[in-house]
Amino acid sequence: MKLNKEEFLADVNAILRGDYACDLASANKKERYNALSKAVMMKAYDAWMKSTQSKQKRCAYFSAEFLMGRAIYSNLLNLGVLDEARKIMSSVGVDLGEFEEVEDAALGNGGLGRLAACYLECAASRDLPLDGYGIRYRYGLFRQTFADGFQHEEGDDWLKWGDPWSVRVEREAVKVVFSDQTVWAVPYDMPIFGYRNGVVNTLRLWQSEPLRPFDFASFNEMKGERIAEENFNATKITDVLYPNDNTMVGKILRLRQQYFMVSASLQDILRKYKKTGKPLSELPEHRVFQLNDTHPVLAIPEMLRLLRLEGLSFEEAFDICSRAFNFTNHTIMAEALEKWDALALKDLLPAVYEQIVTCQQKLEKEGADPNRYYIVKDGIVHMANLAIYVCAKVNGVAQIHTDILKRETFRDWYEKYPDKFVNITNGITPRRWMLLNNPEMAKEIDKRIGTQWHTELSELSKLDPVLTEMLPAFRGIKKKNKEKLAAYIEKAEGVKISPDFAFDVQVKRLHEYKRQLLNALSILYFYYEIKEGRMKDFTPTAFLFGAKAAPGYYNAKAIIKFINEIAKLVNGDEAVSRYMKVVFVQNYNVSYAEKIVCAADISEQISMAGMEASGTGNMKFMLNGTVTLGTMDGANVEICEEAGIENNYIFGARVEDVPDIKKFYSPRQILAENPALKRVVETMIDGTFDDGGTGVLRKLYESIVEGYDPDHYIVLYDFADYVRVKEQLLRDYGTDEFYLKCLKNLAHSGKFSADRSVSDYSRLIWHI
Ligand code: 26Q
Numbered sequence: 001m002k003l004n005k006e007e008f009l010a011d012v013n014a015i016l017r018g019d020y021a022c023d024l025a026s027a028n029k030k031e032r033y034n035a036l037s038k039a040v041m042m043k044a045y046d047a048w049m050k051s052t053q054s055k056q057k058r059c060a061y062f063s064a065e066f067l068m069g070r071a072i073y074s075n076l077l078n079l080g081v082l083d084e085a086r087k088i089m090s091s092v093g094v095d096l097g098e099f100e101e102v103e104d105a106a107l108g109n110g111g112l113g114r115l116a117a118c119y120l121e122c123a124a125s126r127d128l129p130l131d132g133y134g135i136r137y138r139y140g141l142f143r144q145t146f147a148d149g150f151q152h153e154e155g156d157d158w159l160k161w162g163d164p165w166s167v168r169v170e171r172e173a174v175k176v177v178f179s180d181q182t183v184w185a186v187p188y189d190m191p192i193f194g195y196r197n198g199v200v201n202t203l204r205l206w207q208s209e210p211l212r213p214f215d216f217a218s219f220n221e222m223k224g225e226r227i228a229e230e231n232f233n234a235t236k237i238t239d240v241l242y243p244n245d246n247t248m249v250g251k252i253l254r255l256r257q258q259y260f261m262v263s264a265s266l267q268d269i270l271r272k273y274k275k276t277g278k279p280l281s282e283l284p285e286h287r288v289f290q291l292n293d294t295h296p297v298l299a300i301p302e303m304l305r306l307l308r309l310e311g312l313s314f315e316e317a318f319d320i321c322s323r324a325f326n327f328t329n330h331t332i333m334a335e336a337l338e339k340w341d342a343l344a345l346k347d348l349l350p351a352v353y354e355q356i357v358t359c360q361q362k363l364e365k366e367g368a369d370p371n372r373y374y375i376v377k378d379g380i381v382h383m384a385n386l387a388i389y390v391c392a393k394v395n396g397v398a399q400i401h402t403d404i405l406k407r408e409t410f411r412d413w414y415e416k417y418p419d420k421f422v423n424i425t426n427g428i429t430p431r432r433w434m435l436l437n438n439p440e441m442a443k444e445i446d447k448r449i450g451t452q453w454h455t456e457l458s459e460l461s462k463l464d465p466v467l468t469e470m471l472p473a474f475r476g477i478k479k480k481n482k483e484k485l486a487a488y489i490e491k492a493e494g495v496k497i498s499p500d501f502a503f504d505v506q507v508k509r510l511h512e513y514k515r516q517l518l519n520a521l522s523i524l525y526f527y528y529e530i531k532e533g534r535m536k537d538f539t540p541t542a543f544l545f546g547a548k549a550a551p552g553y554y555n556a557k558a559i560i561k562f563i564n565e566i567a568k569l570v571n572g573d574e575a576v577s578r579y580m581k582v583v584f585v586q587n588y589n590v591s592y593a594e595k596i597v598c599a600a601d602i603s604e605q606i607s608m609a610g611m612e613a614s615g616t617g618n619m620k621f622m623l624n625g626t627v628t629l630g631t632m633d634g635a636n637v638e639i640c641e642e643a644g645i646e647n648n649y650i651f652g653a654r655v656e657d658v659p660d661i662k663k664f665y666s667p668r669q670i671l672a673e674n675p676a677l678k679r680v681v682e683t684m685i686d687g688t689f690d691d692g693g694t695g696v697l698r699k700l701y702e703s704i705v706e707g708y709d710p711d712h713y714i715v716l717y718d719f720a721d722y723v724r725v726k727e728q729l730l731r732d733y734g735t736d737e738f739y740l741k742c743l744k745n746l747a748h749s750g751k752f753s754a755d756r757s758v759s760d761y762s763r764l765i766w767h768i
Contacts, residue, residue: 011039037164048200058129063292067108069590078193106140109245110509122754124194133265136205149564183234185264210234262299284323294338294383301355327387338383372412398614427754437594458750485599497542506604507546510556513611524680539730546588558696565689605630610655619752625742643748647741651725652718
């Protein structure tokens with residue numbers, strides 16, 4: 001796309017006149033944001049229509065979450081007009097940077113939702129016909145603040161800036177029918193711009209609305225037949241994103257959301273497919289579906305139901321589904337695997353439940369051992385099993401994760417269907433996670449190897465011969481990024497950190513398996529070592545955290561409080577704060593991540609081995625030139641394969657060691673043998689910290705030393721090795737050797753481009 005200054009400003013002014021009865025001279029920031037965005041949208045319509053009307057085979061990515069972040073800069077970048085737009089706006093006195101205030105579209109929790117967003121961008125950039133289908137939540141992931149070190153949640157009113165990057169397509173609304181209510185699903189389409197290639201795919205998000213204006217009488221009649229305790233009016237279905245990450249909450253409203261999204265999407269897709277005149281039996285040659293975890297797996301029985309309404313037999317419908325659907329698993333944690341109460345599901349969606357039961361019967365008829373293979377058992381519906389049984393392909397998200405799925409989680413299914421299982425290692429988009437968030441570094445790379453790496457990230461390895469030459473520039477850019485982040489943190493969090501410190505960062509959702517607690521305990525250990533004079537030459541370090549805890553996750557919230565108490569102790573201690581600062585930033589989100597990732601020296605990826613399916617934050621840091629301080633878990637394993645284990649800092653139990661460790665695990669014994677560790681652990685109960693009389697710190701203490709399964713995530717077991725490696729890392733920090741390791745990681749991050757991931761999906765699964 002090209003922007004002509006006069007023409008573009010005329011467009012912006014015309015929109016301002018029509019929508020707000022003002023012009024550029026009198027408009028406020030929100031009005032400027034909407035008009036500028038709409039003017040760009042208008043210029044992109046032709047390309048959008050052209051891309052969507054093509055007759056090629058398409059894949060539909062079904063996901064309950066799309067963590068899009070802020071659209072404006074990324075869209076301008078991909079359209080190739082970011083610099084032009086900045087110049088044009090500044091010529092009329094508008095700083096494009098003013099839109100940094102615009103709210104993120106946080107329609108996702110964490111990794112799984114951000115992965116969906118990266119995949120859409122990368123597919124468009126590779127000219128792969130991939131469209132997203134999901135939910136237009138009125139409120140996204142809650143906004144987080146701290147008061148007295150405790151997390152508080154507020155509603156995320158992401159639409160308060162307007163939504164100029166979407167169009168409401170009311171003429172394509174469809175009805176979604178539950179046993180107790182019928183609602184409209186109205187689509188909002190967001191264009192997904194490929195990187196400078198003219199391709200525009202679509203993210204279609206459905207919003208629930210009442211039938212009322214059209215059918216008030218029948219709406220009223222439904223009173224009284226509602227399902228007990230959870231009777232909702234129509235708009236409530238898409239009101240809010242469930243704030244859980246890697247834990248399942250069995251609320252009927254969540255089930256309603258899931259069905260709402262898949263029913264609307266499938267009706268929409270089938271309606272359009274039928275218009276082509278092609279037979280339904282050929283659907284999988286033209287349309288395939290990727291199910292992002294179990295959240296959209298109701299699509300399978302819903303498709304069976306819809307196809308049978310078209311007159312197909314169960315066997316015919318099943319055959320179509322088994323060629324069209326594919327399933328990605330993102331977790332091995334038992335508490336995250338979706339299971340629904342069969343009676344509740346039957347109550348809400350009787351005709352859908354019937355299809356699930358027919359799948360179960362088919363499985364039985366095939367003679368499968370009912371102890372090993374089941375979809376409905378003891379009144380529980382197992383969504384992952386339904387997905388594996390029906391889908392053509394099932395994939396894990398990193399090699400170690402896929403291996404665990406085959407060996408453990410889905411062992412029986414793997415034995416029955418070995419060819420269904422494939423690995424597709426996750427990736428990130430290098431546009432948002434380098435070109436956009438770290439433009440100086442990107443330019444430095446361009447100077448040396450050209451720009452092909454923008455769309456072919458493995459090209460970065462061409463930097464290998466010039467890494468040493470690049471060192472001074474790399475140091476300089478990193479320093480600048482750190483200065484910027486430090487300034488931002490001072491403004492946003494009120495804590496001053498020196499850009500001369502090492503920046504040691506752990507940002508990700510708060511979860512016990514991710515072990516933010518391990519990091520916290522090590523910091524407290526360093527604190528006492530410094531304070532009491534045993535550690536004299538500690539490398540000055542800023543320990544940064546960012547994480548949201550699910551509002552109902554007690555221990556996760558306790559860990560936030562604990563870290564905030566440590567921060568207060570450390571930062572307020574003049575003798576020690578010359579060597580270390582601790583900051584837990586509030587409301588960590590995609591936009592905050594963009595600022596943090598390019599300024600980090602150390603990337604903390606310290607989950608218990610075997611627990612983190614992949615991780616994608618680890619990839620963002622690697623691309624931006626940091627070393628990983630991590631366990632052999634998830635994609636960390638592949639990061640070490642690519643960049644060399646000697647260029648990262650690996651510690652702790654390996655996945656194959658865990659069963660033996662657990663056999664005779666005694667946290668108390670570990671504490672007895674390590675008095676320094678005992679002392680920092682006991683700060684949770686000895687009055688060092690004040691938890692406002694809530695008892696959360698004592699409970700946290702008890703979870704690691706007491707009860708039936710203490711320290712489930714072996715924090716104490718891994719502590720000594722973690723501290724040993726972390727001390728080595730901090731000794732190395734700042735040397736040329738250290739920064740060469742950082743650069744080595746950057747240069748070998750090519751595998752982790754989601755351009756590669758979507759090409760793998762296309763080649764191994766979608767065949768688009
Ligand atoms: C399920 C049922 C009811 C309510 C909520 C949920 C729910 C919601 C979100 C369950 C899980 C999630 C999110 C999971 C997630 O983000 N997993 C992460 O996926 C990333 C992308 O593959 C991986 O890199 C991470 O390792 C994995 O933790």
